[in-house]
Amino acid sequence: MSAAPPPSGTVAPVLLEPRTRRVRVLLLLALLLVPQFILFGPSLVGAKVLLPVDLLNQPGIYMPNAPQERGTDFVLSDLVYELEPERIYGVEAVRSGRLPLWNPLIYCGTPFLAANHTSVFYPLRAIDYLVPGPIAVAWVQLVKSLLAGLGMYLFLRRVPQLSYWPCAIGAALWPNVGFLMLWAGYTISQVGAHLPWVLLATDACLRKPKSLWPLALALATAVTLVSGHASIAAHVLLAAGLFALFRCFDLHGRAALRRAWPGIGALCLGVGLGVGLSGPQTLPTLEYMQESWRIQKRQEGRVETPPIGPVALPAVLMPYIDGSTQRHTTLIRHGNRLESSHAAYAGLLTALVLVPLGFGLRRLWRMHCFWLALGFLGLTSILGVPLLKEFFELPVLNTLRNNRFTLVTAFALVALAASGLELVVRGQFRWRGGYFVAVGLAALVVLFCIARANGTPDLRPEFRTEEILRWFRRVSIGYALLAAVALFLWWRLARGGGAWSRTPQCALLLGLLPLAEVVQQGYDANVQGEHALYFPRHKVIERLQALPPGRFCGMGSFPASLNLAVGLDDIRGYDAADPARIVELYTLFKNENAPPGSDYAALQWWFPRLPHGLADAVHLRYLLAYAPGRTFPGTLFSEGGWHVQERTECPPRAWIAARGELANDKTARLARLADPRFDARQVVVLESPEPLPTDSAPGAGSARFELDEAERVVLALEVQSPGWLVLADRWTDGWKASLDGRDVPVLCANHAFRAVRVAPGDRRLEFRYEPPSWRQGWILGLSSALLCAGWFAFARPRRAP
Numbered sequence: 001m002s003a004a005p006p007p008s009g010t011v012a013p014v015l016l017e018p019r020t021r022r023v024r025v026l027l028l029l030a031l032l033l034v035p036q037f038i039l040f041g042p043s044l045v046g047a048k049v050l051l052p053v054d055l056l057n058q059p060g061i062y063m064p065n066a067p068q069e070r071g072t073d074f075v076l077s078d079l080v081y082e083l084e085p086e087r088i089y090g091v092e093a094v095r096s097g098r099l100p101l102w103n104p105l106i107y108c109g110t111p112f113l114a115a116n117h118t119s120v121f122y123p124l125r126a127i128d129y130l131v132p133g134p135i136a137v138a139w140v141q142l143v144k145s146l147l148a149g150l151g152m153y154l155f156l157r158r159v160p161q162l163s164y165w166p167c168a169i170g171a172a173l174w175p176n177v178g179f180l181m182l183w184a185g186y187t188i189s190q191v192g193a194h195l196p197w198v199l200l201a202t203d204a205c206l207r208k209p210k211s212l213w214p215l216a217l218a219l220a221t222a223v224t225l226v227s228g229h230a231s232i233a234a235h236v237l238l239a240a241g242l243f244a245l246f247r248c249f250d251l252h253g254r255a256a257l258r259r260a261w262p263g264i265g266a267l268c269l270g271v272g273l274g275v276g277l278s279g280p281q282t283l284p285t286l287e288y289m290q291e292s293w294r295i296q297k298r299q300e301g302r303v304e305t306p307p308i309g310p311v312a313l314p315a316v317l318m319p320y321i322d323g324s325t326q327r328h329t330t331l332i333r334h335g336n337r338l339e340s341s342h343a344a345y346a347g348l349l350t351a352l353v354l355v356p357l358g359f360g361l362r363r364l365w366r367m368h369c370f371w372l373a374l375g376f377l378g379l380t381s382i383l384g385v386p387l388l389k390e391f392f393e394l395p396v397l398n399t400l401r402n403n404r405f406t407l408v409t410a411f412a413l414v415a416l417a418a419s420g421l422e423l424v425v426r427g428q429f430r431w432r433g434g435y436f437v438a439v440g441l442a443a444l445v446v447l448f449c450i451a452r453a454n455g456t457p458d459l460r461p462e463f464r465t466e467e468i469l470r471w472f473r474r475v476s477i478g479y480a481l482l483a484a485v486a487l488f489l490w491w492r493l494a495r496g497g498g499a500w501s502r503t504p505q506c507a508l509l510l511g512l513l514p515l516a517e518v519v520q521q522g523y524d525a526n527v528q529g530e531h532a533l534y535f536p537r538h539k540v541i542e543r544l545q546a547l548p549p550g551r552f553c554g555m556g557s558f559p560a561s562l563n564l565a566v567g568l569d570d571i572r573g574y575d576a577a578d579p580a581r582i583v584e585l586y587t588l589f590k591n592e593n594a595p596p597g598s599d600y601a602a603l604q605w606w607f608p609r610l611p612h613g614l615a616d617a618v619h620l621r622y623l624l625a626y627a628p629g630r631t632f633p634g635t636l637f638s639e640g641g642w643h644v645q646e647r648t649e650c651p652p653r654a655w656i657a658a659r660g661e662l663a664n665d666k667t668a669r670l671a672r673l674a675d676p677r678f679d680a681r682q683v684v685v686l687e688s689p690e691p692l693p694t695d696s697a698p699g700a701g702s703a704r705f706e707l708d709e710a711e712r713v714v715l716a717l718e719v720q721s722p723g724w725l726v727l728a729d730r731w732t733d734g735w736k737a738s739l740d741g742r743d744v745p746v747l748c749a750n751h752a753f754r755a756v757r758v759a760p761g762d763r764r765l766e767f768r769y770e771p772p773s774w775r776q777g778w779i780l781g782l783s784s785a786l787l788c789a790g791w792f793a794f795a796r797p798r799r800a801p
Contacts, residue, residue, distance in 0.1 A: 024164060031172035032149040035519045036142050039176075043138035043528050050138040050185060051084055052076045053529035060557035060626035064538055064640020072527045075325040075336050077559075079185050081604070082574050084137075085564035086118050088535075091132045093710075094120070101284075102710045102769045106561055106573030107582045107603075108551070108618055108753070109730040111771070112710075114284035115575045117187040119228030121281050124190070134534055141184055144193050145175035151196035152414065159203045160364050160415070162422045169511040170418030173518060177410035178319055178345030181522040182338045187228025192407045194224045195236050202240045202267060206247050209266035212795050215788055217267070221274025226281045230289070231400045232407065237271065238397075239374065239408045246370045269791070276784025279777035287773040289399075291732070293580035293602060298399045304599040305339050305403040307384025312341040316379070316409070317352075317445065318479045319345040319521055321452065326524075329471045330463040341382050344375075344406040345521070346413035347514040348479065352445070352486035354514060355413060356438035357420030360429065364419055375412030378405045421511050429501035431494045442486040449480035482517065535565045540624075540642040544568055547636075550621025550650065555607045556594065557626035557642075571618045572603045581752040582730065588674040589614045610647075613678035617750045619728040621650040653728045654705070654715055656758065657684040658698035660724045662691065669751055684726050684755055687748045693757070699723015701758070703765075710769075717763035725765060727754045734771030740764055 018024045036044075043050035055071040056062040071077075090112065093100035100120065103112035113120050124143055128136045153171035156162045162170075174180070174196065183189040201217035224233045244267055248260040275282060289295050298304070311333060314321050319342040323331045334340040359368050380388040381402040392402040423429055453476035459468065489510065493501045500506050544552065551569045554560075560572035573582070583602045589612040595605045608615055625632065628641035636644045663669035663685045672678065672685055686692060701719035708714075717725065724747075731748045737756050738744065740763055749755035756765060 018164065024168075028149075028153060028168050028171065029146075031168055031515070032146055032175065033142070035172065035176055035515070035522075036145050038519060039522055040138050040141060040526070040528070043135070044142060046135045048528035049134045049531055049534050050141060050526060050528055051079050051134065051534070052527035053080055053533040053535075054527065055080055056535070057533055059628075059641075061559065062535070062562060063533070064540060064642060065628070066641075070327050072529075073324070073326045075338065076185075076527060080562075081559045082561045082576070083117070083186065084134075085561055086112075086115075086575075087128060087137075088132075089564040090118050090120055090125075091128045094129055095132060098710070100710065101771070101774065103564075104710050104729065105564055105567070105569050106575065107579055107730055108571060108728060110573060110575065110579055110582075111284065111288045111732070111734075113281065114288035114771075114773075115577060116230045116281070116285040116288075117228045117576060119187050119190065119226065121226040121278075122187075122190060122228055123223060134531075137185065144190060145180070148175045148180065148193035148196070151194065151200065155196040155200040155203075156415070156418050158200060160367060160419060160422075162418055163425055165425050165507065165511060166418040166421040169421055169515060170414050172515050173346060173350065173414045173417065174411070176515075176518040176522050177347075177414060179343040179404075179407045179410045181518075181525055182343050184526050186338075188232050188404065190227040191224055191229045191232040191236060194220060194227065195239065195407065195411055198224060198236055198240045199243050201270065202244050203247055205266040205270055206244060206251060206260065206263035209262040210795055211266075212792065212797075214266045214270035214273070214795075215791060217270025218273035218277060218784070218788060221271050222277035225275065225278035230282075230285055232404060234396075234400055235402075235405050235407060238405075239411075240271075242374060242377075243370075246367075250366055250370075273784045273788055273791075276780045277788070279780030279784065280774065281777070283773040283777035283780065284771060287771065288577060291580055292577040293583040294576070294578050294600065295399050296580055297599065299395075301398075302599065304401060305381075307389065308334055308340065308382055309384055312379075312382050314448065315341045316344045317348045318449075318475075320475050321449075321479060323457070323472065323475075329468055330459065332458050339401070339403050341379060341406060343404070344379060344409035344413070345518075346410045346417065347518045347521075348445070348482045349486055349489075349514040349517050350413055350417045352438060352442045352483065353489050354417035354420035354510060356435055357423050357429070357510075358416040358418075359420075359434070360423050360432065361419045368416060368419060371412040371415050375409040375416075378407065378409035378412070381405060417514065421507065424501055424510055425507045427502035429493060435490065435494075439487065439490050442483050442490065445483035446480050446487070449476045449483065452476040453480065485513070539639045540644070541566050541568075543637055543639075544622065544624070544644060547622065547644075547646075549653070550646075551619050552622035552624055552644075553607055553620055555591075555623055555625040556605060558624050560601070560604045560606075571620050572606055574601045574604045576600060578602045579730065579752075581748075584670065585614065585618075585673065585751050588670060589676070609676075612676045613680055614673060614750075615647065616649075616651050617673075617678075617680040617728060617753065619650065619653045621647055623647070651681050652703070654703040655681060655726055656699045656701040656703065656717075656719065656723045657726050657755075658682045658700070658723065659695065660684050660686050660692050660699075660755070662686055662688060664688070673751060680726070680750060684724050684749045685751065686724070686755060693722075695722055697721045701725075701760075706764075712769070713767040715765045715767075717758055717765055719758050719760045719763060722757070722759050724749070724755045725758045726750070727756075727767065729754055729767075732771070734769055734774075736768050736770050738766050738768075 018027060040050055042048035052072055055077050057066050058071050059066045090100050100112045103110055112118055119125055124140050127140050149171040152174040153167045156167040156170045179192055180189045197220040201213055201220045204213035205217050224236050248256045252259040322333045323329045324337055325331050381392050453473045457472050551571045553571050560570055561574040563570040586603060586606055589609045591607050591609045594607050623645040625643045626641055632643050634645050636646050661683055663672055664687050669685055700721045701717060704716045706714040706716050726749050730752055731754045735746050737746045744756055747755045
């Protein structure tokens with residue numbers, strides 16, 4: 001759609017648009033791709049790895065003989081401790097011809113696809129499947145940014161109907177805003193990048209309900225839901241709902257309640273079909289989240305990221321003003337820039353110059369007020385705004401990390417900035433008294449930065465070094481100069497009645513300066529590491545892999561889920577959900593020297609108190625400790641400061657317990673299991689709606705693995721007397737069992753594991769992972785696809801006879 005013509009009585013645009021579509025496309029692609037090559041060029045050509053792999057070279061993490069020095073940015077550790085190992089596991093599974101529903105290597109087994117951020121169905125995951133090496137991480141970032149920018153371009157072109165250059169600059173700004181840059185590499189940014197596409201389809205559904213746009217909204221919604229982070233997907237849909245509500249009244253005025261119903265119907269159809277198309281991902285995720293310890297704690301009222309207050313506002317404009325977690329500095333407020341107001345950043349010049357200019361475009365005044373309100377709403381959880389903060393504490397919303405709603409703040413700033421540039425490109429700038437507010441804000445920023453440069457930041461004593469103090473002064477002076485540039489631009493705009501504003505040089509400068517600023521601020525925000533540090537093989541890992549099967553645990557070392565990268569079996573886990581039963585069970589025998597679990601990773605650094613009977617129940621066979629210069633009794637081998645010990649008394653992973661005890665009451669059950677003398681080989685604590693059979697003799701027999709796969713386990717049993725076959729793999733409703741070809745119930749054993757009643761004789765017991773949500777998700781997805789086909793046949797344009 002072409003941009004709307006300038007209102008009558010105004011001057012013609014001074015910055016001519018490219019005359020051909022091909023030139024427009026090439027210029028737009030250059031604006032989108034050049035910043036990505038500036039930021040990630042070494043990783044895109046394979047010279048570096050777009051991961052902070054230097055964190056693997058920290059003491060007690062992965063590498064032997066690690067140096068005693070601080071990592072580049074420890075806040076980015078999830079990229080190598082969790083997300084990259086999960087990517088490796090998922091890609092290897094798909095390339096081997098298996099869809100990874102279950103992950104047997106963490107938490108004694110847990111859903112993999114249902115964890116959502118594993119993003120098995122994410123469309124750009126095809127790059128990983130085709131090119132499984134670490135170079136795929138950088139190319140996914142490039143293509144994701146390209147799609148994000150194209151979505152923003154089309155949104156600005158079709159919704160506020162801006163001309164080419166403002167749309168192109170807005171498109172180039174969007175992939176480089178704080179949220180998408182700080183979260184680059186995380187699945188969170190994969191979801192957030194789709195916000196313009198969802199809003200574009202939302203607007204089109206309201207304006208053209210009897211068209212193919214509901215199908216476009218369905219596709220955008222489905223892609224958003226499978227992109228790897230359900231919480232951010234909910235935020236995107238919430239923003240789309242608020243935008244739809246505004247557009248209903250913006251398009252129809254007072255008659256909105258009467259005229260908007262066709263559009264609302266089309267909107268509901270598109271979102272509903274999108275949720276349905278994502279069914280194979282969404283339904284398993286919803287099922288898994290019901291057993292998430294993290295979600296349960298949020299529902300009880302725990303807030304993982306408390307509000308910071310108004311002191312968080314400067315970071316919206318100046319993302320380094322309070323420091324960072326990078327090696328050469330420190331962060332003086334909030335320990336994680338990704339989770340704070342820094343993610344709302346869209347450029348200091350953007351906020352001080354282009355955003356105020358946007359309000360001068362009268363035909364979009366109501367839309368600009370909406371962007372302003374939406375942008376403020378995105379900050380309310382961080383600022384702790386009364387009433388608005390309580391909005392995010394409502395049921396369902398309280399299960400989300402609402403401090404991450406800063407995504408919409410960054411989007412609102414870019415949308416307003418594009419409107420401001422439109423004003424300049426069309427030569428419609430007129431000096432108004434209202435712009436004194438912007439000038440005053442710019443002057444205030446200059447004074448604030450000068451005061452910060454001359455003062456002493458609130459640093460802990462260990463960080464009060466001359467190097468760090470000099471870094472803070474340099475950053476403050478840099479932001480003061482940027483704000484001074486904003487003041488200079490306002491002076492030039494106002495000089496001579498704004499004549500300079502009607503020159504091509506002004507439009508180009510006001511467009512390219514903010515883009516250059518956000519690219520510069522994003523430079524080095526994402527660590528690019530050396531290939532040599534990317535999960536290299538070494539003797540400790542190789543010898544662990546060669547040992548007889550058995551689960552291991554790092555004793556305050558080798559963080560949970562890192563094992564996925566090397567195929568080891570850890571009793572701990574980290575998947576940002578944490579199965580509640582496993583967390584509750586492990587709490588019973590946590591070592592008093594283990595660090596406290598965090599809200600987002602209860603077991604990442606957990607290790608057990610030994611001796612304890614539950615160590616047998618979880619099949620803990622090996623202990624991995626990092627202690628250079630020390631020796632331990634019973635050590636199998638030592639290398640590079642690592643020590644591997646074996647619990648020789650560990651029972652097999654599957655055994656027949658001597659007897660069973662019924663304990664449906666959770667408190668009584670956990671109290672029974674907490675006893676260090678609990679013997680998992682002699683007794684199994686069961687949950688059952690029916691009374692347990694009474695056996696005259698203790699259960700006895702043996703079990704041998706015939707097949708041991710992720711979603712299917714087959715055991716050959718030799719049972720001497722009836723009893724309970726216990727498998728030290730995690731129980732969920734999705735696990736079914738058949739004994740000699742007949743279905744049998746699987747009971748929850750020892751609070752978190754599986755047990756099946758077996759009779760004497762030679763038996764064949766098979767466990768299969770068949771979660772109902774998986775089957776229901778495919779039924780829902782295929783039904784939605786058929787409805788999409790029906791709508792396409794109904795709404796597709798027909799040629800005139």
